Amino acid sequence: MSTKAIVIQPVEFFTNSQYTLKQSNDLSLDDFNEWMTFAVNTKKIAAVDKQLVRFFLRNIHSSLDNKSLITLSIFLCFISTKMTKGNVCVLLKESLLDLFDDGFYLLLPSNFQAVINGITTEHILRIMSQENLAIINANDADWLTIKETLQEIPPIIVVANRLYFQRMWQDEYTVASFFLKDNAQIPPDIAKVKSILNKDIFVNPKETPDRQKIASVIALRKPVSIISGGPGTGKTRTVAAILLAAIRLNADKKLRILLAAPTGKAAARLTESLLEARNSIMMSEEEKDKLALEALTLHRLLGASHLGDAFIHNKHHPLNGDILIVDEASMIDLRLMAKLIEAIPKNMKLILLGDRDQLSSVAPGRVLGELCSYGGLYFSEEMATALSEVLEEPIALFYDKQNVLNRHMADMIGFLTFSRRFPADSKIGQLARAMNNKAIGEIATLLNQNECQYSTTQQQFEHFEAPLRYINTNSTDEHTLIQVYHGLLKDCLLGFKAYIEEAKKHLEFIAEYSNSGPINDVISAFNKFRVLCAIHHGPYGTVALNQAIRVALYEAELIDSLKETHYFARPILITRNDKMLGLFNGDIGITLKEKETGLLKVYFKNPQGKIVSVSPSRLPEHETAFAMTVHKSQGSEFQHTLLVMPSEPNPVLTKELVYTGVTRASKQLTLYGTLPIIFHAVNHQTPRSSGLIEQINALTELYD
Numbered sequence: 001m002s003t004k005a006i007v008i009q010p011v012e013f014f015t016n017s018q019y020t021l022k023q024s025n026d027l028s029l030d031d032f033n034e035w036m037t038f039a040v041n042t043k044k045i046a047a048v049d050k051q052l053v054r055f056f057l058r059n060i061h062s063s064l065d066n067k068s069l070i071t072l073s074i075f076l077c078f079i080s081t082k083m084t085k086g087n088v089c090v091l092l093k094e095s096l097l098d099l100f101d102d103g104f105y106l107l108l109p110s111n112f113q114a115v116i117n118g119i120t121t122e123h124i125l126r127i128m129s130q131e132n133l134a135i136i137n138a139n140d141a142d143w144l145t146i147k148e149t150l151q152e153i154p155p156i157i158v159v160a161n162r163l164y165f166q167r168m169w170q171d172e173y174t175v176a177s178f179f180l181k182d183n184a185q186i187p188p189d190i191a192k193v194k195s196i197l198n199k200d201i202f203v204n205p206k207e208t209p210d211r212q213k214i215a216s217v218i219a220l221r222k223p224v225s226i227i228s229g230g231p232g233t234g235k236t237r238t239v240a241a242i243l244l245a246a247i248r249l250n251a252d253k254k255l256r257i258l259l260a261a262p263t264g265k266a267a268a269r270l271t272e273s274l275l276e277a278r279n280s281i282m283m284s285e286e287e288k289d290k291l292a293l294e295a296l297t298l299h300r301l302l303g304a305s306h307l308g309d310a311f312i313h314n315k316h317h318p319l320n321g322d323i324l325i326v327d328e329a330s331m332i333d334l335r336l337m338a339k340l341i342e343a344i345p346k347n348m349k350l351i352l353l354g355d356r357d358q359l360s361s362v363a364p365g366r367v368l369g370e371l372c373s374y375g376g377l378y379f380s381e382e383m384a385t386a387l388s389e390v391l392e393e394p395i396a397l398f399y400d401k402q403n404v405l406n407r408h409m410a411d412m413i414g415f416l417t418f419s420r421r422f423p424a425d426s427k428i429g430q431l432a433r434a435m436n437n438k439a440i441g442e443i444a445t446l447l448n449q450n451e452c453q454y455s456t457t458q459q460q461f462e463h464f465e466a467p468l469r470y471i472n473t474n475s476t477d478e479h480t481l482i483q484v485y486h487g488l489l490k491d492c493l494l495g496f497k498a499y500i501e502e503a504k505k506h507l508e509f510i511a512e513y514s515n516s517g518p519i520n521d522v523i524s525a526f527n528k529f530r531v532l533c534a535i536h537h538g539p540y541g542t543v544a545l546n547q548a549i550r551v552a553l554y555e556a557e558l559i560d561s562l563k564e565t566h567y568f569a570r571p572i573l574i575t576r577n578d579k580m581l582g583l584f585n586g587d588i589g590i591t592l593k594e595k596e597t598g599l600l601k602v603y604f605k606n607p608q609g610k611i612v613s614v615s616p617s618r619l620p621e622h623e624t625a626f627a628m629t630v631h632k633s634q635g636s637e638f639q640h641t642l643l644v645m646p647s648e649p650n651p652v653l654t655k656e657l658v659y660t661g662v663t664r665a666s667k668q669l670t671l672y673g674t675l676p677i678i679f680h681a682v683n684h685q686t687p688r689s690s691g692l693i694e695q696i697n698a699l700t701e702l703y704d
């Protein structure tokens, strides 16, 4: 590798342009529209927020006065911004001033701030109700009982203090009622379950009680179940056990088993892990063949059409199968969960797998996390009896009547807690657990003990091979900051070197994309190391780092182009679905040269393990992927993850984000950041408003 100096590129920072306040006491709706246009252009609100306000105002029929129209517009704009931030509903407060306290108020020019002064939320809701834009209900039960009689449902629904867009409420209702559906499936004989699970499947448990066995009994007995656990806690192994037990319980019929995950990468990992899991359980060759299953993306499973967001499989045309396993369920947003649920026939068993502590979906909802809040080590009397029968442990261990929060829900949730990937002495595991528990002192001790210093002789941070490295980026000294950036780029060079050398080694062999062996090797080499950032912008964001890594690779003569947009070994991250090409948001491809033509092609491995190639000019929206956001890394893991935190606090910094970033590392984690920023993140949880729990509770009361 060349020892030439690394050139650090200037970093672009987001600059705010100014909005000129119109000096008028007689504000009109046009003025608010003008402000919204400015706010969209300066990325203070999304274009969809503006469109939504205009859409609603078109449906106003009476002649509201100017002030009411402006106030209503501001309110609508506010609720739209909340929904675009991932909330399913808005939790209402008494006055608009209180309601807007999360920063929206400060976005507004002072003239508009003055307009909403003293206005109560009730006043706005009354206007919306009069205009037939909203229906107001005192509580969930009210709404559930009158829902059936309504001919036309207005676009906004208010239940107790929660305001929804109608579609969101409907999706939440679909999800809530699905999880409470009657058990139309007859649970298998518990004695048979016991003999099957205890024979070869679960031997020598690593913990007492054996939570993998508990989760298996739950999944075999309930039509819908959730298995949540951190990395390496045996979710896939438990699924293999459940499927094998189901096959043995149904020896007389051919079970139709479906596997799916939200992204292509997660689907490919599920296929691979399940194939691997078969080797850790004693089974016949015939049973092994039955478990050689291929996972699909959820979109493919449901049959995404080339037009619009409708699916081929829905309540009128449900899926065909007996058991459906969906992995990485924390990534499923409310909308997709509702669509999935609608496509599930009555006799199909659904098992959701995921890690409740990971980042939620980008779109509204935190479905898995919320559902998991019902789980624990307590069950209804019926389930507790079944469990103690199979586990041969006293019932008192599992059944404490006082603790049953909601027996319908608790009975379908199994938590796995023993991580085989991160045993007690694993530093990555210790850090992840400390972050999850918000154990600030423990985090500080772990990071301080593993802090690495810059070696001026080697011009890099020491101990590149260590399992946990912390590099403190906190400094006001320019020289130190430059050194940190140098060290960071040197780490990137060391991390990506093996991948680029692998790509170069095969340069002559990649004759065509059907020759998948070498391409697989290059993709695997790339997947061993990754830079993850919390954000896009700033010196420690993906944009600046991708640019700087490219320059560093060029300076080290690992890549030979600095000018062209597309270049040999450029990793590509797809950011927009292209159904025609079969490429989806989150897919990663590698730019290589086709030997025969000498042309660059981007090679992707699809969830079925096939290599597909696309000319760079035909790629849908994409970015460089040396550095990517933690959000985009969900469902993947890398041997060595280099996690880079920003130097300033940011609303995206949450406990779920750092936990997800840290747990993407399977063997080595290098963390660039500062303790105050890491503590700031750990102390913030993803703020998402939803009424899923309230709806489930209200429905439980109705059903009971």
Ligand SMILES: Nc1ncnc2c1ncn2[C@@H]1O[C@H](COP(=O)(O)OP(=O)(O)OP(=O)(O)O)[C@@H](O)[C@H]1O
Residues within 6 Å of the ligand: 212, 229, 230, 231, 232, 233, 234, 235, 236, 237, 238, 273, 276, 277, 280, 420, 421
């Ligand atoms: N009961 C068990 N007996 C033996 N090995 C097990 C058992 N449970 C899990 N393992 C092993 O532990 C490792 C992790 O298990 P698994 O892949 O099922 O975890 P996971 O929770 O699905 O991981 P991921 O976070 O990658 O999704 C695998 O090598 C698996 O074979």
